[in-house]
Amino acid sequence: MSNQLTIEDVAAALGVSKTTVSRAISGKGRIGEATRNRVLEYIQKNNYKPNAVAKGFSQRKTFNIGVVWPGDYSLVDLPFFQRCLVGMSEVSSGYGYDIVISLVTGDEISNLKRIIENHKVDGVILTRTLIDDKPCEYLKTSGIPFIAIGTSLDEDVLSVDNDHFDACRELTSILIAKGHHRLALIGGSLNHMITRTRYQGFVEAFKAANKKIDESLIFLNQGNEQKLTEILKQLVARKVDGVICMDDQLAGYVMSICRAQHIRIPEDLRLASFYNSNILENAIVPVTSLNFDDRNLGAVATRMLLAVIDGEHVEKQKLQNYEVVMKESTK
Amino acid sequence: MSNQLTIEDVAAALGVSKTTVSRAISGKGRIGEATRNRVLEYIQKNNYKPNAVAKGFSQRKTFNIGVVWPGDYSLVDLPFFQRCLVGMSEVSSGYGYDIVISLVTGDEISNLKRIIENHKVDGVILTRTLIDDKPCEYLKTSGIPFIAIGTSLDEDVLSVDNDHFDACRELTSILIAKGHHRLALIGGSLNHMITRTRYQGFVEAFKAANKKIDESLIFLNQGNEQKLTEILKQLVARKVDGVICMDDQLAGYVMSICRAQHIRIPEDLRLASFYNSNILENAIVPVTSLNFDDRNLGAVATRMLLAVIDGEHVEKQKLQNYEVVMKESTK
DNA sequence: TTGTAGGCGTTATCAG
DNA sequence: CTGATAACGCCTACAA
Numbered sequence: 001m002s003n004q005l006t007i008e009d010v011a012a013a014l015g016v017s018k019t020t021v022s023r024a025i026s027g028k029g030r031i032g033e034a035t036r037n038r039v040l041e042y043i044q045k046n047n048y049k050p051n052a053v054a055k056g057f058s059q060r061k062t063f064n065i066g067v068v069w070p071g072d073y074s075l076v077d078l079p080f081f082q083r084c085l086v087g088m089s090e091v092s093s094g095y096g097y098d099i100v101i102s103l104v105t106g107d108e109i110s111n112l113k114r115i116i117e118n119h120k121v122d123g124v125i126l127t128r129t130l131i132d133d134k135p136c137e138y139l140k141t142s143g144i145p146f147i148a149i150g151t152s153l154d155e156d157v158l159s160v161d162n163d164h165f166d167a168c169r170e171l172t173s174i175l176i177a178k179g180h181h182r183l184a185l186i187g188g189s190l191n192h193m194i195t196r197t198r199y200q201g202f203v204e205a206f207k208a209a210n211k212k213i214d215e216s217l218i219f220l221n222q223g224n225e226q227k228l229t230e231i232l233k234q235l236v237a238r239k240v241d242g243v244i245c246m247d248d249q250l251a252g253y254v255m256s257i258c259r260a261q262h263i264r265i266p267e268d269l270r271l272a273s274f275y276n277s278n279i280l281e282n283a284i285v286p287v288t289s290l291n292f293d294d295r296n297l298g299a300v301a302t303r304m305l306l307a308v309i310d311g312e313h314v315e316k317q318k319l320q321n322y323e324v325v326m327k328e329s330t331k
Numbered sequence: 332m333s334n335q336l337t338i339e340d341v342a343a344a345l346g347v348s349k350t351t352v353s354r355a356i357s358g359k360g361r362i363g364e365a366t367r368n369r370v371l372e373y374i375q376k377n378n379y380k381p382n383a384v385a386k387g388f389s390q391r392k393t394f395n396i397g398v399v400w401p402g403d404y405s406l407v408d409l410p411f412f413q414r415c416l417v418g419m420s421e422v423s424s425g426y427g428y429d430i431v432i433s434l435v436t437g438d439e440i441s442n443l444k445r446i447i448e449n450h451k452v453d454g455v456i457l458t459r460t461l462i463d464d465k466p467c468e469y470l471k472t473s474g475i476p477f478i479a480i481g482t483s484l485d486e487d488v489l490s491v492d493n494d495h496f497d498a499c500r501e502l503t504s505i506l507i508a509k510g511h512h513r514l515a516l517i518g519g520s521l522n523h524m525i526t527r528t529r530y531q532g533f534v535e536a537f538k539a540a541n542k543k544i545d546e547s548l549i550f551l552n553q554g555n556e557q558k559l560t561e562i563l564k565q566l567v568a569r570k571v572d573g574v575i576c577m578d579d580q581l582a583g584y585v586m587s588i589c590r591a592q593h594i595r596i597p598e599d600l601r602l603a604s605f606y607n608s609n610i611l612e613n614a615i616v617p618v619t620s621l622n623f624d625d626r627n628l629g630a631v632a633t634r635m636l637l638a639v640i641d642g643e644h645v646e647k648q649k650l651q652n653y654e655v656v657m658k659e660s661t662k
Numbered sequence: 663t664t665g666t667a668g669g670c671g672t673t674a675t676c677a678g
Numbered sequence: 679c680t681g682a683t684a685a686c687g688c689c690t691a692c693a694a
Contacts, residue, residue, distance in 0.1 A: 004450075006687055017665045022689060029690085032663055052449035054687035057388050058670055064431070064451075071417055075609050078409040086402055089434040093442055098451050100395070101430045103420040111424055118383035119335075120395075120429050259590070260615055278406050284591055337671055348681045353673065360674095361679055385671035389686055666693075671686105678681075 005048040014042055025050060052096070064100045065092055065305060066121035068112060068135055070128065071105035076249035079277040080294055081127055084149065087298030088125065095306055097122075107134045116142050123305045125149065125298075129159070129193040145308040147301045151193045158308065160301050160317040162292040164194060167322035168201025168274050169208075171290055172244065175330060176209045180241035180270055184217040186228070186254070187246035195220060198246050198274050222250065229257050236263055242270030242330065248279045251287055259284075271329040286327035293321045336379040345373055356381065383427070395431045396423055396636060397452035399443060399466055401459065402436035407580035410608040411625055412458055415480065418629030419456065426637055428453075438465045447473050454636045456480065456629075460490070460524040476639040478632045482524045489639065491632050491648040493623040495525060498653035499532025499605050500539075502621055503575065506661060507540045511572035511601055515548040517559070517585070518577035526551060529577050529605050553581065560588050567594055573601030573661065579610045582618055590615075602660040617658035624652045 007025075011018045016035065023029040024039035042048075056062045067088060070077060085099070092099055100121050102111045112135055115121050124139055129150030136157060139146045148159040175183060185202055187195050199220070206213045217240060219231055232254065235243060245251040251273035258265055265271050265285050273280065276289035297319060307314045338356075342349045347366065354360040355370035373379075387393045398419060401408060416430070423430055431452050433442045443466055446452050455470055460481030467488060470477045479490040506514060516533055518526050530551070537544045548571060550562055563585065566574060576582040582604035589596055596602050596616045604611065607620035628650060638645045 007689095008687075018688080019665060019690085020663090023664090026689085030663055035663080049448040049450075051687055052451055053384060053388055053393060054670095055689075057384055057686085058688045058690085060670070062384060067432075069416075071420070073410075073413060073417070075410060078413060079404075079406060082404060082409060085400075085432070086404070086434060089402070089432070089442065093445060096449075098446055098449075099432045101398075101416070101420070101432050103417060111420065114424060115429055117380040118394075118427075118429075119380075120383055256615060284587060338673095339671075349672080350674090350681055350683095351679090354680085357673080363679060366679080382671055385686095386673075388670090389672045389674085391686070664694085666691105668691090669689090673685090675684080676682090678679105 004051070005043075005046055006051070007048075010039065010043055010046070010048055013046075014038060062120055062122050063097050064121045065097050065302070065309075066100045066102050066112070066115050066124040068102050068104050068124060068126050071103040071108075076247055076277075076279065077128075079279070083294035084127060084298030084301070087295040087300075088302045090295075091299045091302040091306070097306065104135055109135050109138055112138065116144055123147075123309045125301050125305055131191050131193065131196075145305060147305045147308070149297060149301050151197050153193070158304065158314060158316060160297065160304060160319065162294075162297055163318050163320055163322060164197045164274070165201045165204070166320075167290045167292070167324070168198045169204045170201075170322075171272060171274065171288070171324050172202050172205035173208060174324065174326070175242060175244070175270070175272060176205060176211060178330070180330075181211055182214065182217070182238075182240045182242075184231075184235050184240050184243045185219065185246070186222050186231070186243060186250050187220045188223055188250065190220050195246060202244070225253050225257070228253050229261070232257050232263065233261065236261075236269060240269070242272065244272045244274065246273075247275040248273050248277050248287075248289070251289070252279055252283070255283055255285070255287070265329050266331045270331075276325065285329050288327045288330040289325055291323040291325055293319070296321060335382070336374075336377055337382070338379075341370065341374055341377070341379055344377075345369060393451055393453050394428050395452045396428050396633070396640075397431045397433050397443070397446050397455040399433050399435050399455060399457050402434040402439075407578055407608075407610065408459075410610070411606075414625035415458060415629030415632070418626040418631075419633045421626075422630045422633040422637070428637065435466055440466050440469055443469065447475055454478075454640045456632050456636055462522050462524065462527075476636060478636045478639070480628060480632050482528050484524075489635065489645060489647060491628065491635060491650065493625075493628055494649050494651055494653060495528045495605070496532045496535070497651075498621045498623070498655070499529045500535045501532075501653075502603060502605065502619070502655050503533050503536030504539060505655065505657070506573060506575070506601070506603060507536060507542060509661070511661075512542055513545065513548070513569075513571045513573075515562075515566050515571050515574045516550065516577070517553050517562070517574060517581050518551045519554055519581065521551050526577060533575065556584050556588070559584050560592070563588050563594065564592065567592075567600060571600070573603065575603045575605065577604075578606040579604050579608050579618075579620070582620070583610055583614070586614055586616070586618070596660050597662045601662075607656065616660050619658045619661040620656055622654040622656055624650070627652060 007018050007021050011021045023031045024036045123145040126148040129148050129152050150161050152159045273289040276291050280287050304314050338349050338352050342352045354362045355367045454476040457479040460479050460483050483490045604620040607622050611618050635645050
């Protein structure tokens with residue numbers, strides 16, 4: 001452990017100064033070709049590894065980025081966060097950065113405050129945006145660089161997101177074009193920005209088609225299976241053309257309810273989902289849905305953050321990489 | 332950012348030395364009651380936060396623990412890791428430690444090597460154990476403290492796990508006692524230690540009941556739904572009493588296959604799972620399964636690791652906190 | 663092209 | 679009980 005080679009050991013062994021070794025490693029500053037190679041060779045052979053903490057300390061950096069991970073347990077969200085994380089890790093490790101996880105549950109942001117106040121990270125990525133977003137507010141006042149994945153109402157907040165608006169609009173438009181005008185919409189918490197964005201896409205599609213939305217077919221803040229069963233019975237009785245669920249978990253609920261109630265998809269009811277993950281993989285009827293590249297989303301967010309940390313100017317982004325996948329459920 | 336108060340600022344403002352301030356904060360070393368209070372009050376009022384990096388640097392510590400997170404994407408595993416993570420975070424934050432995530436996919440352990448070689452963490456938690464475990468081997472040679480969650484064949488490796496053996500044995504025994512002797516077993520990768528442990532529990536139950544296992548009813552290394560469909564048809568034709576799946580995803584597969592094939596549970600076939608998570612939550616038939624406290628598992632692993640880091644002696648552990656939950660699927 | 667010296671914020675050692 | 683001072687490993691003016 002403590003027998004780790006330091007820059008000083010290398011310098012002594014080679015009869016040069018610490019500065020020279022440092023320069024050979026960092027590539028900064030003038031240094032003779034021969035000297036550099038001698039140093040590089042030596043550290044290679046003797047397996048010298050720079051102490052990242054010491055390095056960071058001297059530059060007032062940590063080479064860590066914080067990632068705010070939702071502690072409130074929700075199975076649906078998990079695949080999304082995991083996929084983002086993979087992208088983040090790929091990018092950050094390429095730049096010599098590591099990822100510090102900060103579990104935030106509801107408004108309990110003490111874990112986030114800790115890593116900021118203790119100077120454990122150089123920047124932070126928020127993995128979702130809320131309407132009344134405590135983590136986001138805190139980060140703003142802290143002055144630390146951060147990127148929000150999702151849409152933010154706040155113009156000052158640097159954010160990046162998949163283009164849920166366009167994607168939802170397009171999927172809805174396609175269904176309308178197929179003659180399914182009486183569409184119900186089932187969505188989750190209105191406290192999540194994404195719920196509102198998806199709703200807006202849905203609305204826009206109707207507007208573009210010059211159709212009026214039947215407000216009594218819109219069910220937001222859902223998530224409870226009992227209530228959904230009632231809603232579905234009602235919808236079938238009212239002979240709607242189809243149901244759009246805002247995410248794959250809701251779509252999964254709907255499918256199992258339909259099965260139990262002997263409602264056939266797509267014969268009796270069309271079904272589509274505004275988000276896809278392998279939760280729907282086992283579905284007996286393949287479900288029309290939207291695919292996003294979440295891994296790339298995480299990668300882009302990380303690149304943006306690293307740029308901000310390096311003092312570069314960075315703009316908000318909206319990624320144009322969704323896919324509308326038409327399946328049997330809306331035949 | 333850089334206008335952060337340092338210990339020196341505090342000392343200057345109060346007309347004492349840095350040492351005194353440090354002592355007031357850490358509680359180490361003798362210091363006058365009055366002086367201490369004066370310092371404490373000042374840092375409180377002026378919102379002084381110690382620089383954890385500097386502190387760590389001077390003690391050759393990072394106050395970070397690394398958590399090896401599987402990068403190979405698998406939905407089943409996610410709830411388990413997430414629940415562990417919550418427990419880890421609760422404990423580590425209580426001790427002023429943060430969590431650095433290291434994504435490891437297969438044998439590609441460069442992310443793990445980086446955090447070790449760069450001295451980014453004081454110890455590591457492995458969140459699962461494999462038969463031929465590269466991360467584990469690497470950690471052993473690195474000499475850094477680490478804890479493996481799961482069973483390890485290696486006696487030198489400090490590990491902690493739920494008592495899958497006893498749990499699986501007990502659930503199997505109960506089914507046997509109910510008269511279900513012809514039991515099929517479906518499990519995942521044999522490269523995972525847990526698959527073997529579960530199998531051993533299953534075997535032990537039969538041994539204890541003096542029944543012979545029909546080897547042709549054991550299907551390991553499964554995960555593919557196509558193949559499972561064939562297997563299930565076969566099992567029903569052979570009139571087995573029931574099927575035990577090693578995890579909730581497999582159980583989910585089996586349920587949806589049964590539904591499609593019009594195999595009724597529990598009338599035509601009994602079903603049980605050796606692991607439960609909210610993946611089974613939406614199941615139409617409640618499934619007999621095993622509950623574990625994964626959050627606690629993560630918490631215990633973290634406590635063990637922190638103890639090892641502090642140079643304390645620590646023993647392997649097996650947690651005795653499983654619950655056998657009998658449901659309708661094995662009526 | 664290379665070397666010297668000082669600093670990053672904290673703790674630890676050793677005097678007073 | 680308190681205070682200088684050195685160390686931790688690396689980087690970066692500045693000097694040679």
